[in-house]
Amino acid sequence: MFRAAKQNRIFQDVVDQVQEIILSGKLKAGEMLPPERELKDMMQVSRGTLREALRVLEHKGLIEIKLGVGGGAVVKDITFDQVNESLALLIRYQKISLRHLAEFREGVEGRIASLAAERAKPDDIVKLNDLLIEAKKYSEKGNDFQNEFIEVDKKVHLTLAEITENPVYVSLHHTVHDNIDRYYENFLNMKERELKENYQDLCEIVKAVENKDSDEARDLARKHILRFNHYMVRREVN
Amino acid sequence: MFRAAKQNRIFQDVVDQVQEIILSGKLKAGEMLPPERELKDMMQVSRGTLREALRVLEHKGLIEIKLGVGGGAVVKDITFDQVNESLALLIRYQKISLRHLAEFREGVEGRIASLAAERAKPDDIVKLNDLLIEAKKYSEKGNDFQNEFIEVDKKVHLTLAEITENPVYVSLHHTVHDNIDRYYENFLNMKERELKENYQDLCEIVKAVENKDSDEARDLARKHILRFNHYMVRREVN
DNA sequence: TCGATCCTAATGGTTTAACCATTATAATTA
DNA sequence: TAATTATAATGGTTAAACCATTAGGATCGA
Structure with missing residues (x-):
């Protein structure tokens, strides 16, 4: 009080x-x-x-x-930077492990996808499909374009967050990525097959959003993140 | 970078x-x-x-x-205080509205309930049921014990967050409540009927957790928060 | 005239030395 | 023995000077 x-x-x-x-x-x-x-x-x-x-x-x-x-x-125009910094400290102080953060992200991305499915406008669907085309390109080029693929993947998730029209989700997206990236720069080393699996995930999520099937979008997004998390956790340094 | x-x-x-x-x-x-x-x-x-x-x-x-x-x-032993403070600033700076924060909370509490349903141990169930007994007492005493009821309600949610064993959820619980409370101290003015509805909600959520029905727990928790949010939003001052 | 160079002054960054305010502990006193 | 007072450690504040950076004007050379 x-x-x-x-x-x-x-x-x-x-x-x-x-x-x-x-x-x-x-x-x-x-x-x-x-x-x-x-x-x-x-x-x-x-x-x-x-x-x-x-x-x-x-x-x-x-x-x-x-x-x-x-x-x-x-x-200054205030941003989420301070939130990110404080979270980063908590992680370094080992009050939060990356496993915990990853699990949290799984839930958030699921929720974002489900809200996006309820709220996406035709414009949004176009934007998502454009990103998919780009993602396909990189996924077919194989490992050398892994980083580019990951960037597009991020953009898809960011776009979904923006579709919710809730700035909390947009900011959280940045917060979580900043903090995961900080400790796992280039943590991913996906094989070509895995790139394609991820591409398939994205396609299915976008399709669910397009069909306004929010439950399906949620479940697919969670599974997608779970896959990412596996790559990450298998390299965790603790 | x-x-x-x-x-x-x-x-x-x-x-x-x-x-x-x-x-x-x-x-x-x-x-x-x-x-x-x-x-x-x-x-x-x-x-x-x-x-x-x-x-x-x-x-x-x-x-x-x-x-x-x-x-x-x-x-100092580092805490989530800084995260809370930064978030409070964002709210005051109107980068986030309470409507957005409330919507976010809805998703988080749903996710917490669903994880709790998967992870609750017998001890946890006992603790939850004890809290329900307390909640029932206050809900029957009517409006004069509204604040006491809300306290117990909070404890139930906190307990669910703790059951997830993910500190991110525990901290987020505090963050969200701190920030909602700060601007809506005593924002709730529930009629006796509403107190009882809320009590019923809690019972159903705990039952779903007890039955390890994570989907049901999620949906019930979201509905429960949605009800709270209605009380809140109908008083929003913007 | 134009461009390069240098100078100037505004503004934050740092130092030093002194003094004030708070408080735990020791010394004193009733 | 208990209350009171004095002492000193420690953070809080002040003042005045000087250093470092930088935008913009002044100067100079071609």
């Missing part, structure tokens, strides 16, 4: 004030805070204290600080 | 070094960093620079700083 009121720290008050100004829209993304030397006078704190506050705001992803003339603190 | 190498900043190097020491296990939760005045000498930086680094580490959730004699920077 309540959180600790460690409020005797001046820099925290500075953080809160600036954050409030940004979140309330008085300063929009791209606009700048006054230079440190002016701001410290306005807020009647020392430059050191102000800078501690700026460090926190920077780390929160609310501002970005540039050097030189015309530099200074620019208000 | 690569991230910007803004590495001319000394405090960043301090952050990286200390973080590495903590994550590598050389300093464990509960242990302390040297006092600022010693650490600054060891790392050959000024106290101001060191303090900027400590601010960042504190905000990352890696250390906690206490005042007074015997105070200083204590290594």
Whole structure:
């Protein structure tokens, strides 16, 4: 209900004030805070204290600080970067294993596919089929184009997430991929047969979405991710 | 693939070094960093620079700083707090609406229930049934015990999340609840009839888990959350 | 005139030294 | 023995100076 009121720290008050100004829209993304030397006078704190506050705001992803003339603190358009970073820390601290993350992803992608099946518009179906054509190309070219295939695979999943029109899913897609990629760069080494299996998966998922068969889409997407997870887990380093 | 190498900043190097020491296990939760005045000498930086680094580490959730004699920077056991905070920011910045978050929760709780159905041990079933008895009590006492009922409801969901043995789900439970609660404290105002409906939901979910019927558990959990979401969305303030 | 080079000033990054505020512990006193 | 007070360790804050980076203007050469 309540959180600790460690409020005797001046820099925290500075953080809160600036954050409030940004979140309330008085300063929009791209606009700048006054230079440190002016701001410290306005807020009647020392430059050191102000800078501690700026460090926190920077780390929160609310501002970005540039050097030189015309530099200074620019208000940032907030992204999921901080969520990703925190998750990455949890993984490194071994509060989460990649197996857990992979299992989570399995559920999420299933849900995304099923929502996409309910919500896909004709345009979306076209886009998905275009991606399939690309995927087919790479899957037939064999191992040398493995990375390209994986990129297209990612794009299919991203497109499905976008079709849900729920930004939580879009962001989660990035979060999960960022964190899986970070530790498993090129973890995949699929044989040509496996590339083709994956291509088939994608085709079936898209077909289910096209048919608005949400249960089928969910089950197929989960199976598809499960296959990926197997490649991954068989290489897990723990 | 690569991230910007803004590495001319000394405090960043301090952050990286200390973080590495903590994550590598050389300093464990509960242990302390040297006092600022010693650490600054060891790392050959000024106290101001060191303090900027400590601010960042504190905000990352890696250390906690206490005042007074015997105070200083204590290594923290890392939690999901930072993830929650970042998500809360995204919500306030209106990158995510509560409707989106609620929809996401619906999917997650469904998945949790279905995994729980596959993994519940006899002990778990006992625990769930105990909670149901408590829930029944409050649901019969009517509106005055609405908050108590909601607490038990939360506990049921938390227990289901724990049964999955996947910490991602446990943490997500907290994240979602923290963020929903923050903006909808007491958002619920259920009539007695609604309390009883919710109690029935819980009973059915637990029964499905007991029967290891994962599809049924999933569908029931989703319907249950959907009901909650209706109470919430009908009060949404946007 | 154009382009290259250099200079200037704005702005963040860092240092130093001092002092303030909080608090656990030891010393003192009733 | 218990309450009170003093001490010192430790983080929090301030001030003033200097360093490093950089955009843009000034200068100079062709």
